[in-house]
Every structure is written in C-alpha cells, then in structure tokens.
Amino acid sequence: MARIGIITCSNCTQECNCASVVCLGDLRKRRGFFAPYPHDEPLELIGIINCAGCPTAAAPEKILRRVRAIAEFKVEALHLSFCMTAICPFINKYVQLIKKAYPKIKLVMGTHQPTEKERFTSGVKELLCQTLAAPQTMSDMIKGTIKIPQK
Numbered sequence: 001m002a003r004i005g006i007i008t009c010s011n012c013t014q015e016c017n018c019a020s021v022v023c024l025g026d027l028r029k030r031r032g033f034f035a036p037y038p039h040d041e042p043l044e045l046i047g048i049i050n051c052a053g054c055p056t057a058a059a060p061e062k063i064l065r066r067v068r069a070i071a072e073f074k075v076e077a078l079h080l081s082f083c084m085t086a087i088c089p090f091i092n093k094y095v096q097l098i099k100k101a102y103p104k105i106k107l108v109m110g111t112h113q114p115t116e117k118e119r120f121t122s123g124v125k126e127l128l129c130q131t132l133a134a135p136q137t138m139s140d141m142i143k144g145t146i147k148i149p150q151k
C-alpha cells in the first residue's frame with residue numbers, strides 16, 4: 001500500500017474554486033502521475049492541502065508548514081499538483097526546500113494527466129482577472145465551458 005499526499009496551488013483551489021476533482025478522479029482511475037503505482041495495491045490518500053499562498057521573495061520556507069501537515073503522517077510520496085507544476089514561479093525553490101526537509105519522502109511532479117499548458121495558463125489568468133457579474137470558476141475550465149477572450 002502506498003501512502004500519498006497532494007499539495008495544490010492555492011490560487012487554483014482558493015481563488016478559482018477548484019475542488020481538486022480531476023486530481024482525485026485520476027487518483028481513483030490510476031491515470032496521469034498515479035499510473036505508475038501498482039494497480040493491484042491500494043493507494044491511500046493521507047491528506048490534500050493547498051500551498052500557503054504567495055511566499056514573497058522573503059519566505060519560500062512557508063511552504064513547509066503546509067507540507068508538514070501531511071508529512072507527519074507517514075507519507076511515502078508527495079504529489080505537487082499539475083497546477084503547481086504549470087504555473088507556480090516558486091516551484092523549483094519549493095522542491096529544493098521540501099527535499100531538504102523531508103529527504104525520505106518521494107516528490108512527484110504532477111497529479112492528473114497534464115492538459116495543454118498554454119491553454120491552462122490562459123484559463124487561470126481569465127479566472128483570476130475576470131470582472132464578470134457571474135464569475136467563471138475552475139469547474140468551467142474542467143468542463144471546457146470557460147470563455148477566454150481572444151488577444
């Protein structure tokens with residue numbers, strides 16, 4: 001049995017209302033970055049938490065508070081969500097810090113099957129900057145109904 005945790009981008013989960021449904025769907029179906037786990041062994045999700053938000057240039061270490069919330073429960077692998085790998089400018093620093101703090105935990109750079117990065121980035125920009133009376137959410141992106149203004 002593999003004990004795993006997931007850490008997600010707070011912009012996507014908190015600002016864009018993503019409930020991590022695609023991450024969890026692919027975990028159940030053993031797709032994307034969950035495919036390498038043996039299919040005949042249970043995969044146990046110990047915890048899922050979003051990042052601590054923008055760390056500024058001063059405090060990238062604040063990610064460790066969030067990692068600790070999962071890491072203290074005998075987690076063998078920690079997945080950084082697809083959204084983190086696609087849009088986070090701090091990810092390389094986070095990887096370095098997490099590896100140093102938790103050398104025994106395997107870091108996996110992704111969760112669900114990657115979608116087209118440029119379209120995902122445009123979608124997140126639209127969700128974060130929109131001024132619509134009825135704001136779109138990550139669900140619109142997942143369902144393919146998001147409207148992205150043409151440049």
Ligand code: SF4
Pocket residue numbers: 008009010011012051052053054055084087088089090091
């Ligand atoms: S871009 Fe990076 S630091 Fe900012 S909310 Fe997303 S994962 Fe966290």
Ligand code: SF4
Pocket residue numbers: 008009012013018019020021022023081082083084111112138
């Ligand atoms: S990787 Fe996709 S489904 Fe998972 S939290 Fe990020 S945006 Fe949501």
